[in-house]
Amino acid sequence: MDKAVCVVMAAPVREVAEEQAEMVTQILYGESMDVLESGKYWSKIKMHFDGYEGWVDSRQIRPVSEQDLATRKVSTITENFQTVIMKQGRTLLSMGSEVEFPTVVSRRSHDLRESIVLTAQELLNIPYLWGGRSFFGVDCSGFVHLVYKINGIKMPRDSYQQAEIGTPLTFLEESQPGDLAFFENKDGRIIHVGIMMENQKIIHASGKVRIDTLDSQGIFNKEINEHSHKLRFVRDVIGS
Known part of the structure; x- marks a missing residue:
């Protein structure tokens, strides 16, 4: 099965493959997924983190190999939001996003x-x-x-x-x-x-x-x- 990761700050996951369709959840930058169906404009995906399914704009995800996905090491952004420098330029990411470089883990308490x-x-x-x-x-x-x-x-x-x-x-x-x-x-x-x-x-x-x-x-x-x-x-x- 094909794999992919999200390449935008927060991609809307819709109930059906239409821009006007209900947004049922979001997939955050760096989060991974199975691609159940792939098309030029829309892809049906299943999120790895929680198993949620829906349709995303195909331009907002990037295919990755199963091997690359298995070996990549990611950190979860724990600050409210964080500005990071990507190949495409400066990007603002929400907490919960996953990045392939070390980030500050801000556990609020030991409890x-x-x-x-x-x-x-x-x-x-x-x-x-x-x-x-x-x-x-x-x-x-x-x-x-x-x-x-x-x-x-x-x-x-x-x-x-x-x-x-x-x-x-x-x-x-x-x-x-x-x-x-x-x-x-x-x-x-x-x-x-x-x-x-x-x-x-x-x-x-x-x-x-x-x-x-x-x-x-x-x-x-x-x-x-x-x-x-x-x-x-x-x-x-x-x-x-």
């Missing part, structure tokens, strides 16, 4: 849970973007996906998939920073996710990356003075 929360806080006020998973815009599960990647943890892409990993907690009061809280719609379908902080605070992407209070009913938004999301459960995805 993994604390590091996850500190990473999440660096994205405060980043705008909500459906399908986004970069410093320039995220959706709720893309936010979680990116924060955990920066901290060395592979996470499924969508919230309903993320809700299947880890251990469910019996009581909200058992939650620790770095746990994930999931929220449902009136039909019981998982539609939202956020990262737990201390004192039952939650950081999540809704309109923008923001911090709100969580109680047994769900997320309480002080700006509108009501609960914005109905709590389904909290899961420990890290372990002790």
